Structures are given as structure tokens and as C-alpha cells.
Amino acid sequence: MNIVLFGAPGAGKGTQSALLVERMRMKQISTGDLFRAHVKGQTPLGVKAKSYMDAGQLVPDEIVISMVEEVLEDQQDQNFILDGFPRTVPQAEALESMLKRKGLQIGRALFLEVPMSELMGRLTGRRVCSSCGATYHVTAKPPKAKGICDLCGGILEQRKDDHEEVIQSRLDAYTRSTAPLKSYFADRGMLREVQGMGETEAVYARLTQAMK
Numbered sequence: 216m217n218i219v220l221f222g223a224p225g226a227g228k229g230t231q232s233a234l235l236v237e238r239m240r241m242k243q244i245s246t247g248d249l250f251r252a253h254v255k256g257q258t259p260l261g262v263k264a265k266s267y268m269d270a271g272q273l274v275p276d277e278i279v280i281s282m283v284e285e286v287l288e289d290q291q292d293q294n295f296i297l298d299g300f301p302r303t304v305p306q307a308e309a310l311e312s313m314l315k316r317k318g319l320q321i322g323r324a325l326f327l328e329v330p331m332s333e334l335m336g337r338l339t340g341r342r343v344c345s346s347c348g349a350t351y352h353v354t355a356k357p358p359k360a361k362g363i364c365d366l367c368g369g370i371l372e373q374r375k376d377d378h379e380e381v382i383q384s385r386l387d388a389y390t391r392s393t394a395p396l397k398s399y400f401a402d403r404g405m406l407r408e409v410q411g412m413g414e415t416e417a418v419y420a421r422l423t424q425a426m427k
């Protein structure tokens with residue numbers, strides 16, 4: 216089954232997607248990761264996206280939509296997770312028509328429910344491996360050796376948009392543009408709300424249950 220995984224910044228979309236990739240052999244399509252790769256590579260798309268990302272604003276719909284359309288062009292049989300897309304109602308409408316054209320379907324839109332009061336701490340404490348992209352947290356999921364990735368020995372970094380002011384803008388953008396997607400997916404019978412608090416494994420168990 217193909218799924219949409221959505222929720223506030225820091226809700227755990229990336230953490231849960233990594234588990235689904237490892238255990239269910241799904242393919243993760245993360246628009247945030249795709250943009251960061253473009254920014255790193257200084258591609259024309261990366262240059263366009265960077266100023267929005269640095270300010271914690273959403274990249275304009277038309278840019279995101281054409282990037283996802285290109286990725287879905289290569290879609291084979293492997294089930295996929297759309298992590299962080301769609302993030303606005305126009306993106307959801309564009310997704311619906313692009314899936315129809317390609318003969319693809321989304322089985323569930325899974326919403327990770329985490330209270331706003333939890334998110335700032337999750338995001339300011341996040342550290343990401345500069346080499347393999349693995350995600351840690353300074354207190355909730357610390358690496359064995361400070362600043363070093365357990366998996367590949369890479370250096371852990373703080374994302375540029377994981378600072379308080381930018382996080383606040385991201386949370387505002389979420390409330391304004393992404394939260395309304397809940398009723399969009401509910402109207403189509405696709406929405407399942409999953410409690411995102413608690414141990415990562417407990418969240419994973421609830422998420423996979425909601426996919427049945």
C-alpha cells in the first residue's frame with residue numbers, strides 16, 4: 216500500500232519512514248530531503264527553494280508539485296511513503312490528478328498527532344548525520360559517542376532550520392496550510408490519526424496497525 220505520512224514539523228515523519236523503509240521495504244519520498252539534496256548540489260531548484268527553507272516558509276506549490284511529478288515518473292512496483300507531501304490543499308489536489316494519470320493510488324493518509332508543546336524540544340534537540348542522514352536527539356535518542364553517528368561514524372549536525380525562530384515560522388506555516396489537510400483526507404475516507412507520543416517503537420506499532 217502507498218501512503219501519505221503527514222503531521223507537524225518534528226512529529227516523527229522521518230523517524231517512522233526510516234523504520235518503514237527498513238522493515239517493510241517501502242520507498243521514502245521526502246520532499247524535505249529532496250530539497251536539501253538540491254540545495255547541497257546548488258541546482259537551480261535548490262537555489263529557488265533555499266530562501267524559503269531558511270526562513271521556515273513553504274516552498275511555492277508549483278515548484279514542489281513539479282519536483283514530485285518527476286520523482287513519480289520513475290515509480291516502479293515498490294510501495295512508497297510520501298513524507299511531507301502534500302502540505303497544502305492545492306498540493307493534495309495536484310497529487311490526486313497526477314496519481315490518476317499514472318494509475319497509482321494512495322491507500323491511507325496517516326496523520327501523526329503530537330501536541331505543539333512537544334515539538335520545539337524535539338526540533339531544537341535533533342541532530343542529523345551529515346554523511347548518511349540518520350536522525351538523533353540529544354536526550355531522547357543520543358548517539359553512543361557525542362557528535363558521531365552510530366551507523367557510519369559521520370559527523371552529526373544541527374539542521375539550519377532547527378533553530379527556535381525558524382521553527383516557530385515552520386509551526387505557523389503548518390497550522391495555516393497543512394493542518395487543513397486533515398479534513399481533506401477525512402472527506403475522502405483516507406485519514407487515520409495516529410498518536411505520535413511515546414516510544415518510537417510504540418508509535419511504529421500504531422502506525423502499521425493503521426495501515427491495515
Ligand code: AP5
Nearest residue numbers: 224225226227228229230246247268274299302337341352
Ligand atoms: P521537512 O524536512 O519535511 O521538515 P518538516 O516537515 O518540518 O519535518 P521534519 O523533518 O522537521 O520533522 P519529522 O516529522 O520528519 O521529525 P523527525 O522524525 O525528524 O521540510 C523542510 C522544509 O522543506 C520545509 O520547512 C519547507 O520549506 C520545505 N518543504 C518540504 N516539503 C514541502 C512541501 N510539500 N511544500 C512546501 N515546502 C516544503 O523527528 C524530529 C526529532 O524528534 C528527532 O530528533 C527525533 O529523534 C525525535 N523523535 C522522533 N520520534 C520521537 C518520539 N516518538 N519521541 C521522542 N522523540 C522523537
